[in-house]
Amino acid sequence: MLKSLIIRNYALISQLEINFPEGFSVITGETGAGKSIILGALSLILGQRADTRFIKQNEDKCFIEGAFDISSYHLESFFAERDLEYDPQTCILRREIWSSGKSRAFINDSPAGLNDLKELGAFLIDIHSQHQNLLLADNHFQLQVLDVLSKNGNLKNQYLSAYREYTSIGKKLKDLKEKNDAQKTEEDYIRFQFQQLDEARLQIGEQLALEEEAEMLSHVEEIKSGLYRIEQILSPDEVGVIAALKNALNQAQSLGKIYSASAEIVERIQTAYFDLKDLAMETGIRQEKLEFNPERFQAVKIRLDLIYSLQQKHRLDSVEKLIELRDGLELQIKEIENYDEDVAQWEKTLAESYAKILQIAETLSETRQKAALLLEKQLTEKISALGMPNMRFSAGLSRKEHPDSTGQDEVMYLFSANKNGELKPVAQTASGGEISRLMLGIKALIAGAMALPSIIFDEIDTGVSGEIADKMGDIMHRMGSIMQVIVISHLPQIAAKGQSQFQVYKEENKDSAETHIRQLSKEERIIEIAQMLSGAKLTDAAMENARTLLEGA
Numbered sequence: 001m002l003k004s005l006i007i008r009n010y011a012l013i014s015q016l017e018i019n020f021p022e023g024f025s026v027i028t029g030e031t032g033a034g035k036s037i038i039l040g041a042l043s044l045i046l047g048q049r050a051d052t053r054f055i056k057q058n059e060d061k062c063f064i065e066g067a068f069d070i071s072s073y074h075l076e077s078f079f080a081e082r083d084l085e086y087d088p089q090t091c092i093l094r095r096e097i098w099s100s101g102k103s104r105a106f107i108n109d110s111p112a113g114l115n116d117l118k119e120l121g122a123f124l125i126d127i128h129s130q131h132q133n134l135l136l137a138d139n140h141f142q143l144q145v146l147d148v149l150s151k152n153g154n155l156k157n158q159y160l161s162a163y164r165e166y167t168s169i170g171k172k173l174k175d176l177k178e179k180n181d182a183q184k185t186e187e188d189y190i191r192f193q194f195q196q197l198d199e200a201r202l203q204i205g206e207q208l209a210l211e212e213e214a215e216m217l218s219h220v221e222e223i224k225s226g227l228y229r230i231e232q233i234l235s236p237d238e239v240g241v242i243a244a245l246k247n248a249l250n251q252a253q254s255l256g257k258i259y260s261a262s263a264e265i266v267e268r269i270q271t272a273y274f275d276l277k278d279l280a281m282e283t284g285i286r287q288e289k290l291e292f293n294p295e296r297f298q299a300v301k302i303r304l305d306l307i308y309s310l311q312q313k314h315r316l317d318s319v320e321k322l323i324e325l326r327d328g329l330e331l332q333i334k335e336i337e338n339y340d341e342d343v344a345q346w347e348k349t350l351a352e353s354y355a356k357i358l359q360i361a362e363t364l365s366e367t368r369q370k371a372a373l374l375l376e377k378q379l380t381e382k383i384s385a386l387g388m389p390n391m392r393f394s395a396g397l398s399r400k401e402h403p404d405s406t407g408q409d410e411v412m413y414l415f416s417a418n419k420n421g422e423l424k425p426v427a428q429t430a431s432g433g434e435i436s437r438l439m440l441g442i443k444a445l446i447a448g449a450m451a452l453p454s455i456i457f458d459e460i461d462t463g464v465s466g467e468i469a470d471k472m473g474d475i476m477h478r479m480g481s482i483m484q485v486i487v488i489s490h491l492p493q494i495a496a497k498g499q500s501q502f503q504v505y506k507e508e509n510k511d512s513a514e515t516h517i518r519q520l521s522k523e524e525r526i527i528e529i530a531q532m533l534s535g536a537k538l539t540d541a542a543m544e545n546a547r548t549l550l551e552g553a
Helices: 035-044 076-081 114-124 131-137 139-150 153-185 187-199 206-217 220-234 241-254 262-289 294-314 319-337 339-384 432-450 466-479 522-534 540-552
Strands: 002-010 013-019 024-028 061-069 090-098 103-107 110-112 126-129 392-404 407-416 454-458 484-488 500-508 513-519
Touching: 002 035, 013 035, 013 513, 024 466, 035 061, 035 126, 035 454, 035 484, 035 513, 076 114, 090 114, 103 114, 126 432, 139 339, 139 407, 139 432, 153 187, 153 319, 153 339, 187 319, 206 220, 206 294, 220 241, 220 262, 241 262, 294 319, 319 339, 339 392, 339 407, 339 432, 432 454, 432 466, 466 484, 500 522, 522 540
Parallel strands: 024 484, 024 500, 126 454, 454 484
Antiparallel strands: 002 013, 002 061, 061 090, 090 103, 103 110, 392 407, 500 513
């Protein structure tokens, strides 16, 4: 429910704060006092787009904040999916709009987008106005009413899950056919590319090995010369390093009898001596074995040229990526070859999925048929009491050519205000006042089932008589026993039914006008309702009538 609303610098409002109670509240006030302004400000925190024209004159920005009790609405997932701060008791929505055109929205002090406000607002409040009567011509709304009355939420979720699976399978089948059509067009080219890469017999890591081998073969003489010089430097002849180490070893060994620390020196020189002796022998062997092989050099160059040309052709920079491309082309060829079998399997799966959604849709239709009969009966009873005793109403169901996300049902609300009148679509035959009463009846029927936290009726009583207004007030009063109902009204019969009443008024001076709102005491309510009855001149009869209305509410 809506707990409070704060408005600053919006239209004719400098500063306004309203605390709303539970149950049925009425907002009254003279035409032009600013009732619609308050509703407009509320719409901003429910996701309506901002208009800088409504920022109070000579102010830089306006501010609107609403606090809602969400304790019974289990909205954890909504907040978690959007990474918003979650309080299980209270939710605060805020909008700030600058004269520059900049606008910011917040949910529990976390920045949010207008779509988030709209989605959350749908859980928190339902604003019904004359404009919303257009919903009666909307098939989706008409179907939603039947679903609410039939309490088929679990079945609808089951159907929607099956329908999404069906559409997903259909999309995969479509993608498969489109992909195959594209591949068929290029099949010869795909096979040619694969054959070229397959015949290359590429191996992981071979490019680096070949490049190293090519580098070595192109510098054979230089490498042999270097190895020879190393062997000569290490030579055991008198001028070589090994010969010098041999002499050093002999000297260290001769010191053993007179210098005990020489044992470590002997060990280290001996290790170096044997290592370098082995290295000299290995270097000599390498130098003798190393020969320039022009045939092998030419083969390596040819192989590298093939790899480089394939990389250039396919704009890839490694053998590994060429292998990956080859494997991908092979997979495409297999897909082309297995296309008919794959399509047959997917078409079978699609048919099974379609049969499943038809089965669930049939059960869904049965629940809606029962709900349609219930709606016709109960709505006729409610609306007949609102000054349309001969009203006839029908919620006609028909089958769609193809099921969609809502099922296989089309619904059309048909209406006639006269006993013998032809039933026609509501939007074509009902007057504004008749549609308002129909909407009130529908809202009253579905209010408990939909568990709306708050519902606001904006001058839904326009154009109705006092007797009918009294009965409309009774309906809204009963709705207020199960939910929060706020009504903006000009009629005293409805104002008297409220458990609480707020007066919107405007103060004017020579420079400006200011809109205010205040909750009325019981005595103030009597005066306000009496003025609604008698006009500007307050009479004793009007006061007495006002007391009677309040006491009888």
